[in-house]
Amino acid sequence: MTTAAQNRPAGTGASPEERFLSTVHEEMAAVASLLDDEIRSEVRSAYEISGHTLRAGGKRLRPAALILSARSVGRDFPAQMIYASSAAVELIHMASLIHDDVVDGAESRRGRPTANAAFGNQISVLVGDYLLAKSIYLAAREGHMDVIRIFSKVTVGLSEGEVLQITMRGNPDTTEQTYFDIIGRKTAGFISGCCEIGGLLAGADRPVVDALAEYGQNLGLAFQIADDLLDFQGDPVVTGKPRCSDLREGKMTLPLIAAYRRLPASSAFKVRVSGWIQNPDALSETDAEAVRRMIEEYGGYETARQAAVDLVDKARHQLEASVPPSPYRDSLAALASYSLGRDH
Ligand code: FPP
Ligand code: MG
Numbered sequence: 285m286t287t288a289a290q291n292r293p294a295g296t297g298a299s300p301e302e303r304f305l306s307t308v309h310e311e312m313a314a315v316a317s318l319l320d321d322e323i324r325s326e327v328r329s330a331y332e333i334s335g336h337t338l339r340a341g342g343k344r345l346r347p348a349a350l351i352l353s354a355r356s357v358g359r360d361f362p363a364q365m366i367y368a369s370s371a372a373v374e375l376i377h378m379a380s381l382i383h384d385d386v387v388d389g390a391e392s393r394r395g396r397p398t399a400n401a402a403f404g405n406q407i408s409v410l411v412g413d414y415l416l417a418k419s420i421y422l423a424a425r426e427g428h429m430d431v432i433r434i435f436s437k438v439t440v441g442l443s444e445g446e447v448l449q450i451t452m453r454g455n456p457d458t459t460e461q462t463y464f465d466i467i468g469r470k471t472a473g474f475i476s477g478c479c480e481i482g483g484l485l486a487g488a489d490r491p492v493v494d495a496l497a498e499y500g501q502n503l504g505l506a507f508q509i510a511d512d513l514l515d516f517q518g519d520p521v522v523t524g525k526p527r528c529s530d531l532r533e534g535k536m537t538l539p540l541i542a543a544y545r546r547l548p549a550s551s552a553f554k555v556r557v558s559g560w561i562q563n564p565d566a567l568s569e570t571d572a573e574a575v576r577r578m579i580e581e582y583g584g585y586e587t588a589r590q591a592a593v594d595l596v597d598k599a600r601h602q603l604e605a606s607v608p609p610s611p612y613r614d615s616l617a618a619l620a621s622y623s624l625g626r627d628h
Pocket of ligand 2: 384385388390
């Protein structure tokens with residue numbers, strides 16, 4: 285499978301990520317180089333599988349949110365501590381995706397075989413542990429207790445979110461409230477923590493740090509809703525993963541929850557959808573297409589998109605109210621809009 289970058293039409297120049305990251309280009313390069321160093325191991329497979337995951341690329345949204353938050357505050361920039369924390373959050377993210385792909389039985393991510401598909405489940409779980417341990421080591425080496433406290437809180441939330449999600453798998457009665465609880469923990473809490481660390485390390489006052497954390501929470505919710513929309517609507521060549529994966533895993537996400545709720549109780553199709561959620565193995569390609577059409581017909585995509593738009597608006601207003609104007613604040617605002625408009 286080709287990657288999103290390879291699929292960008294010739295002559296369109298920088299990707300949206302590259303544009304909002306241009307203000308922190310040097311900082312992101314420093315983090316990339318630190319990541320290259322940090323994944324090194326004398327144990328060849330640990331290094332090889334970590335390298336496989338790192339080379340798959342990714343948006344580096346979490347380090348970017350951390351660095352932009354720090355820069356936007358306009359105070360101190362303790363570079364070494366900020367780079368180490370940024371690399372550490374990316375290591376946590378890499379670890380969580382490796383584990384997530386094992387749990388989901390996913391075969392491709394970012395247009396490449398997942399670690400589990402390429403190397404097997406057992407060693408992938410262990411390399412996920414390795415990367416998580418590396419992130420703790422890196423954060424501890426820099427010796428900032430607040431950062432370690434936020435890292436720990438974020439990792440607990442990530443794990444709780446995934447546990448909650450798996451207990452809801454196969455449950456067609458999953459509510460919007462439960463959905464928001466899951467994504468609040470597994471995605472938004474993490475991005476919020478990155479913004480909080482950035483603000484703290486740059487020496488911002490508590491109200492500004494809190495506003496950055498709130499911005500990150502809303503951005504994170506919008507980002508995950510967009511991810512869940514892409515699962516139904518994205519082009520697999522661009523997203524790098526197959527369509528309707530959530531449905532095939534018996535996972536109810538916002539577009540489906542909203543549409544399913546509107547299906548009349550008497551609808552025979554509602555009974556069928558309920559059956560597929562409980563037993564996704566029974567879902568054929570044609571069935572998946574029918575669910576996609578039903579979501580459109582019952583306004584599920586529209587509801588989810590509107591929820592994400594409202595969250596991005598909220599995030600941008602929070603920034604404007606609490607952070608002084610600067611190119612970095614503009615980049616943070618662009619990051620929020622990008623999370624919604626992205627195609628992968
Ligand atoms: C992707 O979600 C996964 C996450 C946002 C979090 C994964 C977290 C864990 C597996 C808990 C373990 C944590 C650590 C730190 C090792 P998704 O499946 O909705 O998105 P996808 O389509 O990208 O797979
Ligand atoms: Mg997944």
